[in-house]
Amino acid sequence: MKLVKQITASTLKAFAPFMSGGPDGEAPIQTGALPWRLAQNKSIEVLLVTGRRSGRWTIPKGWPMPGKTLAEAAAQEAFEEAGVRGTVDPKPIGTIRHLKQRVIAGKLEVNVVVHRLCVDRELPNWPELGQRKRKWFSAKDAATSVDSPELRDLIRRSVKRAPRR
Numbered sequence: 001m002k003l004v005k006q007i008t009a010s011t012l013k014a015f016a017p018f019m020s021g022g023p024d025g026e027a028p029i030q031t032g033a034l035p036w037r038l039a040q041n042k043s044i045e046v047l048l049v050t051g052r053r054s055g056r057w058t059i060p061k062g063w064p065m066p067g068k069t070l071a072e073a074a075a076q077e078a079f080e081e082a083g084v085r086g087t088v089d090p091k092p093i094g095t096i097r098h099l100k101q102r103v104i105a106g107k108l109e110v111n112v113v114v115h116r117l118c119v120d121r122e123l124p125n126w127p128e129l130g131q132r133k134r135k136w137f138s139a140k141d142a143a144t145s146v147d148s149p150e151l152r153d154l155i156r157r158s159v160k161r162a163p164r165r
Contacts, residue, residue, distance in 0.1 A: 027097065030110045031070040032061030033078040033117040034093065034158055035086070037136070044159045046142035047119065049082045050133045057135075057145040061098070061112050074115045082134045083126030086119040093158045096150040114154060 035047035048057040060081035065073040075088040092113045100108045137145055139159040143152045 027109045027111045029064060029070075030061050030098065030100075030112045031064055031074040031077065032059045032096075032112040032114045033074040033088065034059055034114055034155065035078050035082060035084050035117045035119045036139075036159070037119045039138075044139045045136045046139055046155060046159070047082055047084060047134060047136050048142055048145060052128075052131050056147050057142075058148070059112075059114065059146075059151065061114075070113050071115045074113075075117055078117050078119075079123075080127045081132055083123040083129060084117070084119045084134075085121040085123070086117050089116040089118075091115075094154045096148060096154055098148070114158075116158060 037045050037047075039045050049060055050056065051058055060074070060077040062073065062077040062080075064070060065076060068076065069090065070092070071088045071090045075086070078084050078086075078088075092115050094114055096112050096114060098110050098112050100110050139155060143155040146152055146155070
């Protein structure tokens with residue numbers, strides 16, 4: 001039990017700057033990926049995942065990771081939560097507010113910095129398989145399937161600017 005407490009304390013210390021927000025009271029930062037691909041008809045499809053507790057459709061997201069850029073951490077979250085790999089755009093496409101439901105501390109509002117991820121591999125097994133569902137949506141259906149108006153608008157805007165290969 002002592003080891004668990006030590007690990008918890010060191011993790012909290014490492015991520016405290018991200019989890020507690022800044023000196024002006026701004027929300028802490030998370031990173032997220034907007035996974036997309038071109039369908040056979042050349043239209044853009046967006047991959048969404050369900051939240052573990054809420055079951056609502058959203059994008060893969062999580063805390064920044066030491067030693068990784070926000071874009072690299074977003075790509076890692078897409079792998080862990082949705083089982084996809086691809087090319088992540090280092091330039092964010094925007095930021096959304098998200099109300100995170102934490103088991104112990106209750107609700108926490110975070111700013112999620114979102115990066116496009118052009119998916120080139122969809123894996124049959126991934127770390128959170130069984131904890132979440134993943135589903136490809138047309139861009140229009142993806143936008144209407146998410147609860148967040150900010151995420152809805154971000155999906156609509158980013159799909160218009162996505163490169164067509």
